[in-house]
Amino acid sequence: MRLEIKGLTKRFGSFTANDSIDLTIEPGEIHCLLGENGAGKSTLMNMLYGLLDPTEGQIVVDGEPVTFASPRDAIAAGIGMVHQHFMLVPVFSVAENVMLGREHTRGLGVLNRRKAAETVRELSSRYNLAVDPDALIEDLPVGVQQRVEIIKALSHDAKVLILDEPTAVLTPQEIDELMEIMRELKRQGTSIIFITHKLREVKAVGDKISVIRRGKVVGTAPPTASETELAEMMVGRAVQLVVDKEPANVGEEVLSVENLTVVDPRGHQVLKDVTLAARGGEVLGIAGVQGNGQTELVKALLGLVRPDAGTIRLDGEDITRHGPRESLDAGIGYVPEDRSHDGYVGDFSVRENLILDLYRTDGFSRGLALRLDAIEQNADARIKEFDIRTESPETPVRSLSGGNQQKVVVAREFSRPLKVLVAAQPTRGVDVGSIEFIHKRIVAERDRGTAVVIVSTELDEIYALADRIAVMYDGRVVGVVGPETPREEIGLLMAGAGAGTTAATGTDTEVEA
């Protein structure tokens, strides 16, 4: 199926989200749509999938102009979509989810489960998508759930598959698997529209790359284009993908973690006997696939989770039993991994969020009364310093873009004297321009002598910032290595293998076959 988009435009009031977009997706092509958050990718796909009506322009399928009143029409025309947030019923089986909405029935509305399971088996063997049709969705890892979504789309005979930021939730291994699946689909003639803002992935599987910026297609490129070229197209100016930094001027040990163990409410040991140290003037990068204890480690450092064993020391003082208030007061800065959940109050204005953990300090309150003038001045200064793009300091943070929301959090945490900065996924879901800025600020904080701990699941980020890299796997630190360690080696550590390469500081290492 050949899908053409001709002059597609979508306006919301005075704002043009998509401005006369032309794209052609050839049969059996992986067409990458590259763009920053808010560039208009989702609007375009929502129109393609019948969720939004185009203001102007046409969608043409195999030479025939079509209009989609709802996703039903789009599906009938052979368009399938895998949303970033899966549309699966967790307590249903794979087969049940796949047949959802057009159940096969026998006689008096009795569900024909066997037929559904057969459909799933047939599709999974044809496209090499390993899935057990009888497994419950809630028991499956995210990567497999995504496969179920793909099977669901294929079971509707999708000829064009839209994958919306499919790698955002996957581990590096799962990403590789997904790419293999994409290649297989392509071999069998399915076209794929692959939406992402990760340059590496685009280069790995793309046949053609279209870059969208501010609602317009600003250019197309072959997958051979360099990452710098692509990034420049995406952002609209030259960007620095590598952070400029001087060699670390390492000082005293500031934060030390000894034999830290955390047991979660279900009784699983999520952090096992972790020993780590962060020194002033140095960035300690904690690499690892999501869910290997990093979240708990960070929360324990902040006092949000009570460790079941072990000690945390800040400048030699035991802070293991401190709550978040005391930890923050002691000089720990914290950028949480899920900013909308833990980092800011969406209903609060930029101004209020900038003092969310400072409102009780002398500068911003006197007795019970808030000092509005000081709060206002602080907001104006931070907005300027961190280049927070907001209509006004009164704007609720929820309505800012992801990058600017993160800048609000970072600006707040950097606005008081820190001994330790703990930043988890500091640039997740942040546009390239803001990543550059946030990385620079983190390095500047390091150069001021602060001990910086960066937790990231993106190896690129770890390499960009870290002076030392600790790798976590299954709740343990399986190795602490230098920044020059090759990607493959760290990848192996992340997968739990080859823990013996470098001795972790003071903790027993675990070797998994």
Add this chain to the structure above:
Amino acid sequence: MSPETPEQAPAPEEQATGTDPKPEEAQVERADPRNPVSWLPTLVETAVAIAVALVIGALLVVLSDQDALEALAYLFTYPADFFNAAWDAIWSSYSALVRGSVGSGDRLATTLERAAPLICAGLGVSLAFRAGLFNIGATGQMVFGFLAAGYVGFTWDLPPVLHMLVALVAGVVAGALYGGLVGLLKARTGAHEVITTIMFNYLAASILLYALSKDAFQRPGSDNTQSPPVADSATFGSVADVHLGVVLAFLAAGGVWWLLERSTLGFELRAVGSNPDASRTAGMNVSKVFTVGMLLAGALAGLASTMQVLGDQSSLSPTLAGNIGFDAITVALLGRATPLGTVLAGLLFGALSVGGVAMQASAGTPKELAQVLQALIVLFVAAPALVRGLTRMRSSASGSTVQAKGWGG
């Protein structure tokens, strides 16, 4: 247009990042108190809700009016008869409603006195709302206020002003403790405040009945479930034709506003109410905030109770609490959980309630019509989409935004 505008406008698409999976439309309704423009849609929505309620109320008036119904039978022969009769019925009812509530200084004073406890209890509900707590328990908190203020009022013997003050404080403190207990239970055990406040209402109602069956609370020489009247020395004095409670209600509204918008405690209450996880991460003690929030909410309900005991009526009876505790929820809802809104909504409900009686007396329209109007107004306010649909206020932009938010990309 400034250069950053294109950066801002696509914000609804933020979901692309996968960091914001919660559907947040539900919370968007609250306006920013410091931004006059953001108030406009809220004001218009409320005005439309009131207007629609009045129109439906008018239909009810016509359908319950004998003359209009008789004229309806020969509508097609003499249509003017029906419309005249209908207009007469509507006009006489609504004008009686208005005259009865604000038509004279005397009426206005009654309206204010009726509104005062509604405002106070409504403030309690609003304050809890802002802290993320759905306080259904104003009734129970008021009952404890009654018991304490009443007991001090009719048993103790103190000099005039002092007696009133002590009784007032007793009522407020009792309400606060009963409310605070709910907060404490939530903070300590995670018990949901909706369940506990509902159960606490039953508990309080039974305790009131029990107390009124005991000598300590019963009128001497009587077996009725009624207390002795509060001593004159403990009742609210008058300030310009209304009792002191009215002044206290407005002061309380000002105080709640200051607390929410200008104080560190209010900052905590609002932060916890909006995002408890981020508040905890920012070092706030969420359990403490819940407890304090309910304590203050209970104190306001207790204040409302003193207006009944020390202001209007002077003795305790099982029905004293009436509907105020529940009306307080609707008042808070209509007032969008802001102090000013709560005051205005409280005044409106007070006026409807006072005017309704006058309407029944002079126009013969059942006073329940006023309650129907209250219910309809709140219904339309609670369902803004319905009002927008009725008035086609829904702009294309806002409609599409919702969709774009739902599907990230």
